Amino acid sequence: MDYLIYIIGGLVAGIATGLVGLSAAVIIAPLFVTVLKMDPYTAVGIALASDVLASALSAFRYYLHKNIHLKSAAVMGITVVLFTILGSYLSKDMNPVNLGGLLNILLVILGVRFLVYPVKGSKGGAIFKFTKSRFFLSIFWGIIIGMISGYTGSGGGLSMLAVLTIALGYDLKTAVGTSVFIMVFTALFGAASHIVLDGTLWIPLFVTGVAALIGANFAAKYANKVNNKTLNIAVGTTLTLFGSILVIIYLIQNF
Numbered sequence: 001m002d003y004l005i006y007i008i009g010g011l012v013a014g015i016a017t018g019l020v021g022l023s024a025a026v027i028i029a030p031l032f033v034t035v036l037k038m039d040p041y042t043a044v045g046i047a048l049a050s051d052v053l054a055s056a057l058s059a060f061r062y063y064l065h066k067n068i069h070l071k072s073a074a075v076m077g078i079t080v081v082l083f084t085i086l087g088s089y090l091s092k093d094m095n096p097v098n099l100g101g102l103l104n105i106l107l108v109i110l111g112v113r114f115l116v117y118p119v120k121g122s123k124g125g126a127i128f129k130f131t132k133s134r135f136f137l138s139i140f141w142g143i144i145i146g147m148i149s150g151y152t153g154s155g156g157g158l159s160m161l162a163v164l165t166i167a168l169g170y171d172l173k174t175a176v177g178t179s180v181f182i183m184v185f186t187a188l189f190g191a192a193s194h195i196v197l198d199g200t201l202w203i204p205l206f207v208t209g210v211a212a213l214i215g216a217n218f219a220a221k222y223a224n225k226v227n228n229k230t231l232n233i234a235v236g237t238t239l240t241l242f243g244s245i246l247v248i249i250y251l252i253q254n255f
Contacts, residue, residue, distance in 0.1 A: 009031045009211070010209065010212040011214060014054040015219040016219070017157065018057075018221075018222075019220070019222065019223050019234060021158075022239070023149075026157075029043045029044045032047070032204075042199075048194060049187070049205050050205070051183060052188050054212040055187055057213055057217050058177075058180040059181040059184055061224055062220065067173040067174050069177075073182065075138040079146060080182060081186055083147050084147075085146075085193055087149060108244055111239030111243055114172075114232050138163075141167070149187075157179050160178075161176065176223065
């Protein structure tokens with residue numbers, strides 16, 4: 001039964017990463033804690049390690065289709081990585097339940113946003129104009145995203161997707177591609193911090209990681225082939241449905 005949960009969690013998480021840039025850890029960590037009663041800190045470490053594989057393969061697929069642009073995301077990316085390490089260290093003795101509930105609500109809001117107001121950014125437009133205000137905005141959001149990533153094991157994909165599309169003017173495919181590329185490093189440092197501080201369960205990590213890799217490869221191929229309208233619908237529907245499910249589970253468990 002445990003192995004089935006590892007495989008299901010990894011596959012679903014990998015698909016979410018490749019399709020919408022959602023961190024695999026957002027799915028894996030709560031699933032393992034809720035169903036398998038796994039230690040939360042260990043579950044986050046396994047989730048982040050799986051995220052490294054899923055994000056790396058997804059980023060490679062987006063790179064092949066020229067859907068990664070790091071020039072104006074570099075400042076935010078570096079800040080996210082640094083504060084992910086700090087957040088991972090501080091989270092060892094903390095309970096991320098309340099923050100997780102807030103993130104689930106934000107997930108629904110962002111999903112509805114993609115359905116109601118589809119992203120129509122242009123690769124040749126605003127993403128190349130990195131103004132002073134965007135510089136400080138990138139640092140500000142980088143700190144917040146990094147702390148959330150290290151604290152909850154979320155990887156920051158949801159937050160980065162929102163910032164890249166809304167604040168920095170990325171088109172949707174480039175935003176997903178760039179966010180999963182940055183997630184490779186946030187997840188890597190976050191996973192390393194968790195494993196060094198508290199160890200891990202290697203068999204669950206291996207099985208979950210392989211399953212996430214398979215799911216991410218399938219989803220990233222699909223995402224890069226469809227048009228922006230279809231991708232907006234896919235992203236919006238996925239985020240809204242998944243976020244709603246997590247909100248319901250959170251309410252049942254805590255009220």
